[in-house]
Amino acid sequence: MGRTLYDKVWDDHVVDKQEDGTCLIYIDRHLVHEVTSPQAFEGLRNAGRKVRRPDCTLVTVDHNIPTTSRKTFKNVTTFIDEADSRTQCETLEQNVKEFNLTYFGMEDDRQGIVHVIGPEQGFTLPGCTVNCGDSHTSTHGAFGALAFGIGTSEVEHVLATQTLLQKKSKNMRVKVDGKVAPGVGSKDVVLHIIGVIGTAGGTGCVIEFAGSAFEDMSMEARMSVCNMSIEAGARAGMIAPDEVTFEYIRNRPLAPKGAEWDRAVEYWKSLRSDPDAKYDIDVTIDAADIAPTLTWGTSPQDVVPITGKTPDPSKQEDPARRLAMERALEYIGLEPNTPMEKVKIDKVFIGSCTNSRIEDLRHAAQIAKGRHVADWVYAMVVPGSGLIKKQAEREGLDKILKEAGFDWREAGCSMCLGMNPDQLSPGERCASTSNRNFEGRQGAGGRTHLVSPAMAAAAAVTGYFTDVRKLLPAEERTDITNTGSSEKHHDVELEPPVENHAKAADQADVVTDAPPASQSPAPSTAEASGMPEFTTLEGYAAPMDIANIDTDMIIPKQFLKTIKRTGLGSALFYNLRFDPATNKEKPEFVLNQEPYREAKILVCTGPNFGCGSSREHAPWAFNDFGIRSIIAPSFADIFFNNCFKNGMLPIALKQEEVDLLYGYAKKNEKLEVDLVNQVVKYPGGEIPFEVEEFRKHCLINGLDDIGLTMQKDKLIESFETKRTANWPWLNGKDYNGKATKITAVPVGNKKQKLDW
């Protein structure tokens, strides 16, 4: 039978297969950043382990760093004001030194968002496996790589063994055929797809994006699509490598050269899915149905064409969906049936690993050219890397954008998640090119609408969400008959561009949700975790009825700055649990009520629990609070994995079973989770549940799987020998193309000479 692209890449990376189907797969490329690595390095240190393949590891800082001018930059210690952010960056630099890793620090033009710099350097290659302690690792799938986010325990596993334990996912294909219209970008395409399949649509799957719409896309556009496959719940997204891919990679500093290049291209071409390959799930979408698209609510699936209106919950038949809609509309501060083009904005953010590449900046500049940011709007542009910033400046894009009143910043994650000073203030509404519109994502109380870079620029200059097709140059403008598949077009008066008065760069630099001292975990020294055993667990179960609980909700960004695994219990569900104005408990929240303050189990009736970010801080927070088992109808993959790595048991049951347990939980009845016999007991009955054999074994015995994998060293070594023979370009190269390790960039060095 024919194989898919995913099958082929998977097969070429299996080091070992256990009886229950769990595989040990080899990881070719490991990207590391400051947020999800401190505890992993500490684990290595405590166990006396080394990084197995420094040549296949690339490190940078991106989440915590300010994006203000670096003219006065000397080092992270003097440059970063906020103590926890500074500690995280300093810790990373110490680890880089200690483990002798390649590092692009803030003084290096190659520094940038981790998912931007990997492809930019040619570190990401077709057919390779890529990991990072970050959910948007899916971005690299645009090259036909198998790339997915992992938690911190898995980061430690990859650092120590260059392998990962995985079960194979299902194959899903999303085919978009036809031509997208002018003004419709790849961001619109992926938002539309998520609107169709939902944020859990890809759960348990690797999505292959196929069809002429993707074939016609540049690599930048493909990266935006694969980037957001995690927002569709998928383990990874992939696009078959083709000439566009090869042209992008050719001559990148770390790309194969000479005869090795030809051999690599030949291999890469063989990775395309076979014509008779089978997919478990197949979705087909017509490109002609896609209009410029944006989100109206607080989940990436809450999408609407720009010509549409906010939905009306009263028309929703499904009560759970109605509740979710009402909650989202209330948070986002919009009435039902509001035309999106009538919605006024306060801020614009053009950046993030979704849309901060050169093509994105070109699209924004095309719309901004000769216009001006609306009087009441603050708009910022944050290039994805120092090299992109330089390229944009060579092309004069910075000039166009600055003249139009945009703030031109330095590379980093910036306002995508506001772990750094770039944040929204409560109630502010932002047109954002990022990927998550979760509650509080860009700052507590902030309201995020996801858009393409062109739509963001259009919103900036009119001050309202605006159909970008009206602002395209005349020759590209089309008749705006495409209103998307579900909504009717409506007319709106555009505000004339007006003079820009208040554009202070520091408008972005207001930290609105630093953790109060009492809730902040003390970030003194890092520590390694021991793996607690799990056999049975009896106790109160806290009932919740929210769908799509994301990990930003479980543990907001300001608590990710710790370099410890402990002390996060008080931050669990922080924004739901505490009033941001007073830091007082909200009595209506379940964990603030008796007996649930002592809950050991959580029963949530909503699906897709733990979606979004890969932050292992989410299970750490549950563990620290005392909750060690979560029962829900379905889970997001990374969160599910992360639980097991911390001695916790997530249990997926049928909706009616969860509803039954929820009823007992509400009545303050205790439940018992019996892992040995695989049943959840409630007064008068029990419900059996599934768990993978290997995971059960590790949980019951409190086994650390790094130690187990290290016993397979011989297998890993022989895989590495085969890898060198078959795919020599996968061994790290230095910047002269020599098959050694990548040149380590000593911390604090003078600016490196750039290779391209």
Ligand SMILES: CC(C)[C@H](C(=O)O)[C@@H](O)C(=O)O
């Ligand atoms: C910090 C990291 C764990 C997180 C992720 O995994 O996505 C972040 O990048 C995000 O976008 O929320």
Ligand code: SF4
């Ligand atoms: S999603 Fe945002 S915070 Fe996460 S890696 Fe991308 S830019 Fe950084």
